[in-house]
Amino acid sequence: MQVARGSVQSHHAEFGKANRAFPAPGAARPVRRMSTVVRGSAMKEKAGVDARGPPVKPLQMGGRLPIVGNAHQVDLLKLYEKIEDWHQEHGEVFELKVFNRVGLHTSNAQDIQQIFKNAETFPKQTSLLDVISEWLGDGLATQSNIEKHAEMRRILNPAFRMDYIKGLSPVFGEIGGKLADDLLRMGKHDIQDMTMRATIDIIGKTGFRYDFGSLDLATGARSSPVTVTTKDGPLDVAALFDKICSGAGQLFAFGFLPKAITPGYKDYKDSIGQLNDVIDTVLAERKSQGVKPTDLDLISFCVRAMDEHPDIMDSQQIREELHTMLFAGSDTTANTLSWMFYVLAREPEMLARCTAEADALLASDAAPLSPDLLNAKLPYTTACFKE
Numbered sequence: 001m002q003v004a005r006g007s008v009q010s011h012h013a014e015f016g017k018a019n020r021a022f023p024a025p026g027a028a029r030p031v032r033r034m035s036t037v038v039r040g041s042a043m044k045e046k047a048g049v050d051a052r053g054p055p056v057k058p059l060q061m062g063g064r065l066p067i068v069g070n071a072h073q074v075d076l077l078k079l080y081e082k083i084e085d086w087h088q089e090h091g092e093v094f095e096l097k098v099f100n101r102v103g104l105h106t107s108n109a110q111d112i113q114q115i116f117k118n119a120e121t122f123p124k125q126t127s128l129l130d131v132i133s134e135w136l137g138d139g140l141a142t143q144s145n146i147e148k149h150a151e152m153r154r155i156l157n158p159a160f161r162m163d164y165i166k167g168l169s170p171v172f173g174e175i176g177g178k179l180a181d182d183l184l185r186m187g188k189h190d191i192q193d194m195t196m197r198a199t200i201d202i203i204g205k206t207g208f209r210y211d212f213g214s215l216d217l218a219t220g221a222r223s224s225p226v227t228v229t230t231k232d233g234p235l236d237v238a239a240l241f242d243k244i245c246s247g248a249g250q251l252f253a254f255g256f257l258p259k260a261i262t263p264g265y266k267d268y269k270d271s272i273g274q275l276n277d278v279i280d281t282v283l284a285e286r287k288s289q290g291v292k293p294t295d296l297d298l299i300s301f302c303v304r305a306m307d308e309h310p311d312i313m314d315s316q317q318i319r320e321e322l323h324t325m326l327f328a329g330s331d332t333t334a335n336t337l338s339w340m341f342y343v344l345a346r347e348p349e350m351l352a353r354c355t356a357e358a359d360a361l362l363a364s365d366a367a368p369l370s371p372d373l374l375n376a377k378l379p380y381t382t383a384c385f386k387e
Helices: 041-046 076-090 109-117 126-131 146-160 162-166 169-186 191-208 214-219 237-253 265-289 298-308 315-345 348-363 371-377 379-386
Strands: 036-039 093-098 101-106
Touching: 076 093, 076 101, 076 237, 101 109, 126 237, 146 162, 146 298, 169 191, 169 214, 191 214, 191 237, 191 298, 191 315, 214 237, 237 265, 237 315, 265 298, 265 315, 298 315, 315 348, 315 379, 348 371, 348 379, 371 379
Parallel strands: none
Antiparallel strands: 036 101, 093 101
16 A cells, blocks of 8 residues: 555565564464555466465455545554554455555565565556655656666665675664663653654764754754754754655555645645755755765765766756665664564563663673674574564
């Protein structure tokens, strides 16, 4: 249904198949999962095809009505919960119809792997990409031209080299520690909003070399002097981002309507314009400072690519790539953390085991935190996160 808050297309491999941190399928309690949605005859032909046997026809969602299909059963504010309920009722693959759109949801890891590995068989649906073209344009996430997508990947891949990513650990540690302190101080809170704010701040500092101050704005504190400002005062990038994601969800849900009369469309357009202003401001500052060969942040790679590949990377393309990276980098991590906290909160024994690992590491004289150290010293917590 591709209308989830903060997620245009979400997926999650079935719990229990990889790390075994959570009970395997078939255990006494229900399995919680998210899913991938796929459209078109190709998926219908391949639905259910794996080592388990021949193709099976996916179950249609019950309650389908003329014209609207299953639209009346979709609750945008509780979409993940509804999808989970539907999987519990209909199995790993089911068919959902919303007005004139028919989609298949799958929660099977093998199905999901097949979809992602076969771009020609399962291409990005241009009709769906058009819905959010005003936001993400032709960035990597929405680029439907396979050749151009490959060229963009080639240009931007150096910005995601593992040695560079590992070098960002101090920033991850700084903002992760701040998130923990803020959560303890705030008491009751919206965990997904706070994890989203933390990931946006991380992307700001590592990819944009800019302090968005999203966590500070949520708590009413400012621990640094730099923030995004407008004529009306500090701009809450996380709240702005939430408006855009919500507006995109409305466009997907009401795709049969002209955009101009879709609920929330004006706020969606206005929010995109504000975020464009933010990106243009950050980009102008980086250009004025100059980009050195040793600068490895995402904006620096984009600026250098504009000089080296002007036929591929121009100012508009940079803006679209930065929109895409801000969306893809923050939404995925925030959702992963939120679901991990949610599941652990329902499993106190597992939560206690994760906490014991963290306490033992913090009490030791271990070297400065790094991905390798965390993987070695927090094997159970790492398994929970990956799963």
